[in-house]
Amino acid sequence: MSNKIQAIRGMNDLLPEQSPVWQYFERQIQHLMQRYGYSEIRMPIIEQTALFKRSIGEVTDIVEKEMYTFDDRNGDSLTLRPEGTASCVRAALENGLLYNQTQRLWYQGPMFRHERPQKGRYRQFHQVGVEAYGMYGPDIDVEMILLSARLWEALGLMPHVQLELNSLGSNEARAAYRDALVAHFEAHSDVLDEDSRRRLSTNPLRILDSKNPDMAAMLADAPRLMDHLDEESRVHFAELTAMLEAAGIDYVINPRLVRGLDYYSRTVFEWTTQALGSQGTVCAGGRYDGLVEQLGGKPTPGVGFAMGVERLILLLETLDLIPEAARPRTDVYLTAMGDAASREAMLLGERLRDAVPGMHLQLHCGGGSFKSQIKKADKSGARMALLLGEDELASGQVGIKFLREDRDQESVALDALAARLKTLLAEA
């Protein structure tokens, strides 16, 4: 055991039993994105370290202590991407996708953060990200929320998730609010815990997030971001909530909702669930109007969000929401008794796959008794087993045995087999 090589901590294998569930989820995503007119973009999973430092923010937890950063053979500092937005903006800029045009993009793939693993939190995890560029109005913010809501609806998750909203205001308004907040905290510094004191100089907004009950009263009295919004952001947010109400989307305004990445401004939102314990955020995002410029582009507004695939799949499993149709099926299991029949079965299998393209046919390999082959046919989940032995070979017939229905075994001539199978498959 000790000399066996193990997977890296917090990085998981996706096993055969699990992959159909992921594929089901991915199909839903692809379908959804097409319906809303979003195009897929794929970026490298490694970028220059500076990209993340500049976008996410030097003093955020992600950059300070969670990135997989290393020097490559040239001595350049590279980082395994901890999130997708920065790469997406970089790729869009680099390829001219933002030049005098709007974009609706999505992507999917692994992200890496060196955190302590827990259920729903892994060092390699997967996100589906959705980003839109070039649109200032709240309509695109609303579209993003509606799009995500439609996904919950399709997956059956809607009753189990809740939408939380907030506005961070413009960068100037947030800076002013930050000063007011720091003043409030400094006036009550006796109540601040150690974490919060540290954050006072780095990221005071995060103190609002604290779950420490000793600080609850002081936090309740803290100035509210909503009261410090600039006029433009206030109107933007008001229009956003009005449109959500018109669309019938329930939401809760959470004035303490802030984001761990520095690039956000104005709208921020989170979909959360109670069903996953402490890793209950299943989807989160917001507006980042300053990021494109910060990364060297012309001022271009952006909105986006990311979903945690592991968390969503965990949620689907916890709530038993994986539809039966998501599982792969086998229609036919082809058995063969004896060497001659085995050779013939291989060819027969290919001919049947040509003739009946929609059929899922599994060929028995590896010999064994008839009994054990039929046992395997049963285990495969196939509806029927095709039986090919010496008798059948001699008479040019194949046996069709029904494994899930009370029905007589059939004997069909080889040249009529494909047609018979088509008919049988059409029954279901």
Place this chain on the structure above:
RNA sequence: GUGGAUGUAGCUCAGUGGUAGAGCCCCGGAUUGUGGCUCCGGUGGUCGUGGGUUCGAUCCCCAUCAUCCACCCCA
């Protein structure tokens, strides 16, 4: 990164200071070529890893790795 719990067969778990068991799974047989039920038999474990205490450790102690829970963070 902090605190706590757990780690025994592929899976779910019993168990004891004298080097291990059940159920499920898997394989074979009862039924010379016919699954699901039943019965019988079998494969499979350096008891997470490395040290220590002991005549002797899977059990006690320490360390380490991994998983889980909470904090933290976030998707």
